[in-house]
Amino acid sequence: MSNRMWGGRFASGPAEIMEEINASIGFDKRLAPQDIRGSLAHVAMLGKAGILPAEDVAAIEEGLKAVRGEIEAGQFTFRRDLEDIHMSVESRLREIVGPTAGRLHTARSRNDQVATDMRLWVRDTLDDLDAQAADLQRALAETALAHAGTVMPGFTHLQSAQPVTFGHHLLAYVEMLARDRGRFRDARARLNECPLGAAALAGTSFPIDRHATAAALGFDRPTANSLDSVADRDFALEALSAAAIAAVHLSRFAEEIVVWTSAQFGFVKLSDRFTTGSSIMPQKRNPDAAELVRAKSGRVIGALSALLIVMKGLPLAYSKDMQEDKEGTFDALQTLSLCLAAMAGMVRDLEPVPEVLKAAAGSGYATATDLADWLVRELGLPFRDAHHVTGRLVGAASARGIGLEALSLDEMRAEEPRITAAIYDVLGVENSVGSRTSYGGTAPANVRAQAERWLGLLGQAPA
Ligand code: ARG
Secondary structure, eight states: OOOTTTGGGOSSOOOHHHHHHHOOHHHHGGGHHHHHHHHHHHHHHHHHTTSSOHHHHHHHHHHHHHHHHHHHTTOOOOOGGGOSHHHHHHHHHHHHHGGGGGGTTTTOOHHHHHHHHHHHHHHHHHHHHHHHHHHHHHHHHHHHHHTTTOEEEEEETTEEEEEEEHHHHHHHHHHHHHHHHHHHHHHHHHHOEEOTTOTTTTOOSSOOOHHHHHHHTTOSEEOSOHHHHHHOOHHHHHHHHHHHHHHHHHHHHHHHHHHHTSTTTOOEEOOGGGOBOOSSOTTOOBOHHHHHHHHHHHHHHHHHHHHHHHHTTOOSSOOGGGGGHHHHHHHHHHHHHHHHHHHHHHHHHOEEOHHHHHHHHHSTTTTHHHHHHHHHHHHOOOHHHHHHHHHHHHHHHHHTTOOGGGSOHHHHHHHOTTOOGGGGGGGSHHHHHHHOOSTTOOOHHHHHHHHHHHHHHHOSOOO
């Protein structure tokens, strides 16, 4: 049998494999709520514009709500021969209300319909991701406040560089997440135009009111060019690129959790709730959730590349290639959602080990810069000269396998005779972090103030 929706000029149905490659119902069925919302807005507008009589509008509206009820109740049968969610809903509507159902598709096409459905779905999902990112920020800022003064090593090149505080390190991720949320909001703002009514590609001869449908669906305005309306997938690309950057941030933090929980570092502990054991090595406690967050960023980045590649060669306007936007977008944004939730769980679970962090902060001559700064401040040395003197002192300490603070005053004076005993004050890690009071620096008072500022901005978690 040829297709009831478009089969007028077809004598026979599609080949089995044609149906298989063509059908999107397996994945676009998740757009059912958006599809029905769009159809309700469309049919109401058709009524108000005098394109459909009120009794047809009422019948179609009632029928659409019945279909929605069936889908929500899990009583709806999705059939591959009906291709996609748009035809599945319309076909069931016809079973419920009869031939009047055929009037719903007046002045629209599946091209503007699918573009509208996808924008609605991406918009809702961006809002959810924003709330989840805010929750992760909250978890980080709370832990940062509790550990504003917990000293740990700061690294560059993964070499011990200068002491920082654990709270300061966590607040770095709060800043990254703030930019991620800004990108979600930017993407949402640009996305929020309604393609419905662009029809197949050229607009329609019916006197539709696109401003009314746009407003009914919560869009700021209708899209301005009918070709662009059905050919554009920027909104998905922008959401995916914002998601990819966020996933990369989570992956970097996940990598740090993997390193920090290793026996060699021992900086933080994860409880039984966020670790797994090995089936052969009884001592193991593996940070699998962190490893998976690190790995799943690959899926998100992959979805962005895949859709860029799908789009790059497409002439205007719609091509079936664009059906391939869905699985990657659904999967990537859902994956990011899972990663945000897992990270929030891990942040609330993890316990830093202050003794280990402090000992590590003091090793590797991490306060050498403090010594050089002291020479500049107290003796008026140019920084380059102070750097040189300090380098020689580090060399002397390192040759004897001791820390800078273990060098005697005489040994110090051998390199710079004006050094006084006051220098020992700056060699402790607590003094080092305490002195970093410049704006954005790691001094515990700064960190406390920043954590409190963030907690104030973020407010309480919604119940
Ligand atoms: N399932 C299709 C998609 O996701 C809907 C649009 C189909 N349009 C068409 N002209 N065949 O892209």
